Amino acid sequence: MAEKPRKTGRQGTREQLLDVALALFNERGSADVTTNQIAEAAGRSPGNLYYHFRDREEIVRNLFSRLVGRWAEVYALPEGRAPDLSDIERMLAGNFAALWEYRFIYRDLPTLLHRDEIFRRAYAETRAAGFANFRKLLAYFAEAGLIHPPASGEDAEELASLLWLIGDYWLPFVEAGNDDLTKQKLEQGIALFRRVLKPYLRT
Amino acid sequence: MAEKPRKTGRQGTREQLLDVALALFNERGSADVTTNQIAEAAGRSPGNLYYHFRDREEIVRNLFSRLVGRWAEVYALPEGRAPDLSDIERMLAGNFAALWEYRFIYRDLPTLLHRDEIFRRAYAETRAAGFANFRKLLAYFAEAGLIHPPASGEDAEELASLLWLIGDYWLPFVEAGNDDLTKQKLEQGIALFRRVLKPYLRT
């Protein structure tokens, strides 16, 4: 019943399995990685893997939870001071860094959603919360005088959709182009963000 | 050795299998449709399916070829007259209609690319040709006085990327949101296109 039973001070097996799974998923696509391969790459047995995870999908869900956690950090508003331009930059960079770290998720999103009802719900919830948070951010930034507020609610909605679309799919888009995914490509994604945001930025 | 041996005037088995496969792929995702299911849904035997197609991937490739054909029609420039605004509208609508018709392709793109070297090459070729064609279209439209030309080559490149991204991934994006894919949602995709193009349109 202990909160986190660890026999040593080292990282637990469960987390280690997640790390290995993430690396393999990112490298070869989640569909082409078997649970046995994950176990083997982690130096564990299949049985052990299934002791820690009920099924394959639970692994994916846990990795998605990690990504959600990253986002929460990235999009946290500064405490005790008004937001400034550097916060926007930090959010942009952090967002893409997180997506890069968990890139298999958006690469394989339709398949993952299709295969797992629970994940589907978690994703939908996250997405809804993200949209709501985006509206709040816009309001904050407008209040702080950083941006012009969108012309209308509909305009804000459309802006959010477009930014969200870029965020989710820029990496898959580049990968589909066969180009190796360099730092420069990440920068281009951020550039697209800026381009779309530009009309709203106060100079 | 005859060009198209058809025992009757009806549609050939091969085309029929492709139609059925497309419907199933769109409905349930290409990964969740077995070759046997395709055959059965078409009222054919597995053996017959494999008489017409070397393997599963050849089916996908053929469907992609169809999509490419559709695009060629959609983006054909009018003959004997200068292009006008209605041509742009036709291209936008046609583009999304085609993507809708073959929506499984972009929904499952990363997986498909990963699984089939030949498809990967075909896709890369199509994409490169599409980008080149986009540049040509921009030039035509600028020449016809419909749009302001992009500020620079880099600007045009970025614009093309953004439009391409929206085109490819708007449908998967909406589907991921769990919303049923209505006509209205398609319209919103077109609206995003317009929004991005707006700064270039001559009023």
Next chain:
DNA sequence: TTTGGTCTGGAGTAAATACTCTAAACGGTG
């Protein structure tokens, strides 16, 4: 009618893989 290519059916197979089962090792506690 015979011939020969094209097309079709359908049973069957080999391989892959998510997951199970059981025995045993471990490690903290009394």
Next chain:
DNA sequence: CACCGTTTAGAGTATTTACTCCAGACCAAA
């Protein structure tokens, strides 16, 4: 040490599925 819940190994299985194989139907031409 003895006990017991937690963790681990690893062989094994049930199932799925892409694909094969071959017998035979069809059809046009000779």
